[in-house]
Amino acid sequence: MKGALLSVNASARLHDLSHAIPPQNVLNTAFFLKASVPYFPPGTLHIVVVDPGVGTKRAILYAEAGQQRFLAPDNGCLSPLFDVLGSPSTVRHVKKRDLWRTPVSDSFHGRDIFAPVAGHLSLGLRPAKLGPVVQDWVRLAIPKPKQTAKGVRGEVIYIDSFGNLITNIPASAVSIRPTSLVVGRRRIQRFAWVRTYGEAKPGDLAVLISSFGYLELAIAQGSAARRLRANVGTAVYIGFHDVP
Amino acid sequence: MKGALLSVNASARLHDLSHAIPPQNVLNTAFFLKASVPYFPPGTLHIVVVDPGVGTKRAILYAEAGQQRFLAPDNGCLSPLFDVLGSPSTVRHVKKRDLWRTPVSDSFHGRDIFAPVAGHLSLGLRPAKLGPVVQDWVRLAIPKPKQTAKGVRGEVIYIDSFGNLITNIPASAVSIRPTSLVVGRRRIQRFAWVRTYGEAKPGDLAVLISSFGYLELAIAQGSAARRLRANVGTAVYIGFHDVP
Amino acid sequence: MKGALLSVNASARLHDLSHAIPPQNVLNTAFFLKASVPYFPPGTLHIVVVDPGVGTKRAILYAEAGQQRFLAPDNGCLSPLFDVLGSPSTVRHVKKRDLWRTPVSDSFHGRDIFAPVAGHLSLGLRPAKLGPVVQDWVRLAIPKPKQTAKGVRGEVIYIDSFGNLITNIPASAVSIRPTSLVVGRRRIQRFAWVRTYGEAKPGDLAVLISSFGYLELAIAQGSAARRLRANVGTAVYIGFHDVP
Numbered sequence: 001m002k003g004a005l006l007s008v009n010a011s012a013r014l015h016d017l018s019h020a021i022p023p024q025n026v027l028n029t030a031f032f033l034k035a036s037v038p039y040f041p042p043g044t045l046h047i048v049v050v051d052p053g054v055g056t057k058r059a060i061l062y063a064e065a066g067q068q069r070f071l072a073p074d075n076g077c078l079s080p081l082f083d084v085l086g087s088p089s090t091v092r093h094v095k096k097r098d099l100w101r102t103p104v105s106d107s108f109h110g111r112d113i114f115a116p117v118a119g120h121l122s123l124g125l126r127p128a129k130l131g132p133v134v135q136d137w138v139r140l141a142i143p144k145p146k147q148t149a150k151g152v153r154g155e156v157i158y159i160d161s162f163g164n165l166i167t168n169i170p171a172s173a174v175s176i177r178p179t180s181l182v183v184g185r186r187r188i189q190r191f192a193w194v195r196t197y198g199e200a201k202p203g204d205l206a207v208l209i210s211s212f213g214y215l216e217l218a219i220a221q222g223s224a225a226r227r228l229r230a231n232v233g234t235a236v237y238i239g240f241h242d243v244p
Numbered sequence: 245m246k247g248a249l250l251s252v253n254a255s256a257r258l259h260d261l262s263h264a265i266p267p268q269n270v271l272n273t274a275f276f277l278k279a280s281v282p283y284f285p286p287g288t289l290h291i292v293v294v295d296p297g298v299g300t301k302r303a304i305l306y307a308e309a310g311q312q313r314f315l316a317p318d319n320g321c322l323s324p325l326f327d328v329l330g331s332p333s334t335v336r337h338v339k340k341r342d343l344w345r346t347p348v349s350d351s352f353h354g355r356d357i358f359a360p361v362a363g364h365l366s367l368g369l370r371p372a373k374l375g376p377v378v379q380d381w382v383r384l385a386i387p388k389p390k391q392t393a394k395g396v397r398g399e400v401i402y403i404d405s406f407g408n409l410i411t412n413i414p415a416s417a418v419s420i421r422p423t424s425l426v427v428g429r430r431r432i433q434r435f436a437w438v439r440t441y442g443e444a445k446p447g448d449l450a451v452l453i454s455s456f457g458y459l460e461l462a463i464a465q466g467s468a469a470r471r472l473r474a475n476v477g478t479a480v481y482i483g484f485h486d487v488p
Numbered sequence: 489m490k491g492a493l494l495s496v497n498a499s500a501r502l503h504d505l506s507h508a509i510p511p512q513n514v515l516n517t518a519f520f521l522k523a524s525v526p527y528f529p530p531g532t533l534h535i536v537v538v539d540p541g542v543g544t545k546r547a548i549l550y551a552e553a554g555q556q557r558f559l560a561p562d563n564g565c566l567s568p569l570f571d572v573l574g575s576p577s578t579v580r581h582v583k584k585r586d587l588w589r590t591p592v593s594d595s596f597h598g599r600d601i602f603a604p605v606a607g608h609l610s611l612g613l614r615p616a617k618l619g620p621v622v623q624d625w626v627r628l629a630i631p632k633p634k635q636t637a638k639g640v641r642g643e644v645i646y647i648d649s650f651g652n653l654i655t656n657i658p659a660s661a662v663s664i665r666p667t668s669l670v671v672g673r674r675r676i677q678r679f680a681w682v683r684t685y686g687e688a689k690p691g692d693l694a695v696l697i698s699s700f701g702y703l704e705l706a707i708a709q710g711s712a713a714r715r716l717r718a719n720v721g722t723a724v725y726i727g728f729h730d731v732p
Contacts, residue, residue: 006288015502023406023465041495106439107452111455198540198542209594216595220512247527247528251527268685296685299686300686351696356699
């Protein structure tokens with residue numbers, strides 16, 4: 001992909017964002033984009049190639065939202081991000097084949113379509129040249145937690161490279177100290193409610209609000225994912241009912 | 245290596261290509277180069293440091309082929325690429341020590357030789373300053389598959405970061421739908437012959453022509469390497485004799 | 489982090505140095521910095537975010553030493569490097585909050601403090617604007633080996649991505665060929681004392697002086713860490729008493 005892009009614009013400045021998204025995991029991609037894209041300077045072109053539908057009839061999108069620009073498969077990966085950046089001002093189908101490499105392979109559109117199109121955009125190509133404006137695209141809902149009087153039931157939606165478990169439970173749902181914690185089917189007897197990792201003892205399970213604004217489970221100098229055998233989708237319940 | 249190169253040319257533009265080549269695996273390196281180098285713009289200097297022979301008498305090559313430039317250990321990693329790019333127009337031994345860091349370590353020529361030499365080349369150094377033209381270098385043959393009336397016997401020659409198995413069986417040898425598949429000693433009862441990953445059900449073994457032009461075995465949203473316990477070198481047989 | 493830095497200086501040239509430091513491992517970080525920083529051109533700004541104390545009272549340092557510049561948590565990661573580069577000419581606490589992102593998260597200072605401060609420094613900000621000069625910072629001693637008439641007892645202080653074990657035993661302590669080797673509690677019956685990897689047979693345990701200047705244990709085309717079940721901290725003893 002880097003070669004194909006630099007062949008169009010040898011001066012393009014490329015920055016690798018992540019090579020650690022679990023293969024074909026669109027939900028993780030969506031969360032990752034939501035957590036990182038807003039920090040980039042206006043005008044950045046983000047190329048997303050987590051694309052389990054490559055070579056099928058899934059469309060390819062060019063989008064602009066919150067002064068950020070995107071080339072991405074139409075698989076929902078951008079939609080949670082639009083909740084943060086605001087509705088996109090433009091969404092187009094990337095359809096005009098004259099900018100693509102030929103022949104286009106069936107399984108590596110990153111190299112044959114995304115990269116050369118990105119190269120041309122970086123040289124100033126007008127997006128209207130890519131294809132028609134569309135009003136509809138795949139929406140992906142990051143699952144919403146359920147809140148009761150006694151607690152909140154959510155799930156793990158992202159696991160970072162340290163094995164920290166980031167849930168879909170927002171900071172606003174955890175305004176008081178949790179008194180019980182269940183991960184999967186396992187009731188956690190001991191955990192530390194902390195502000196940051198260093199407040200927990202090495203090896204202790206720390207519960208905190210992540211830098212993304214969601215409830216996070218972490219083990220200082222260890223992997224919460226491995227210890228709790230948790231995956232994306234594992235249920236997480238925090239209860240407040242024991243509070244005096 | 246980055247520091248040593250930037251110390252010579254602070255404006256050099258560096259792009260990481262892969263940090264995932266299995267250690268010291270020259271065959272994988274050769275395949276990886278063959279699959280990626282041709283996409284780069286003319287004049288790119290490719291630095292290859294998969295170098296199990298570092299510090300021994302193996303030579304270091306500077307080569308030019310198909311408008312691409314290379315610094316690489318003389319271990320065969322470039323020779324399959326020359327089949328694609330055409331014969332090299334220049335091959336030199338990198339021998340003149342005045343551009344190297346001193347002292348030169350015995351086990352990290354990437355830092356002490358390749359990086360500073362690449363820095364000088366990026367500043368316009370004439371390749372003749374590196375050392376003498378040579379006519380001979382190590383040839384590495386990517387193993388060739390055997391074709392019979394009933395099928396083709398090849399082997400896995402590359403495993404990508406998703407666990408997809410890329411074989412040495414070219415697309416031209418699979419013009420009709422395979423009806424049987426054997427991986428290692430294991431006859432695969434069920435597989436889907438597809439054009440791209442998304443046509444297979446998650447979990448199914450997909451057989452397709454990879455974007456590199458070779459037969460590939462993949463599991464949509466899973467790892468074929470893990471499921472089939474396959475490695476580089478594992479035999480792959482596809483048969484057509486059951487076709488009606 | 490890249491987005492936050494480029495938002496301040498879109499022209500900054502960023503180079504990834506390592507994403508493979510074991511999580512929160514300050515000793516590995518210190519060794520890695522000592523082995524790589526001296527090769528960079530004068531004026532390079534190194535951003536270090538291995539930071540188990542993020543969000544606690546640990547300070548953040550700006551330092552200059554040997555014409556290199558640093559932003560790093562005050563956790564000792566720089567102090568072994570200062571042994572190589574010489575005492576720092578300036579060390580400051582990064583305290584002035586006006587350059588930071590707001591709000592500052594408790595667990596991701598890399599994004600909220602280090603990256604924007606680095607962006608401003610790359611634009612020419614005078615370091616005096618960051619905070620006061622300090623005379624004291626955390627010292628981290630890389631453990632020293634013990635030498636006797638018969639041999640040297642050290643430990644593994646770094647494991648590279650190949651699984652090579654780098655010890656704290658300096659080249660100067662191994663001027664003659666070792667005749668015995670103990671790793672952890674295990675006496676190694678067979679090992680090859682070599683100058684570089686390629687001199688050992690594939691699969692053999694090679695003992696050599698690493699390109700960092702320390703004793704290293706390696707398995708050509710294999711992982712010494714896995715074979716010897718060694719970690720950072722595993723004891724390594726080499727003896728010379730059997731020499732005739």
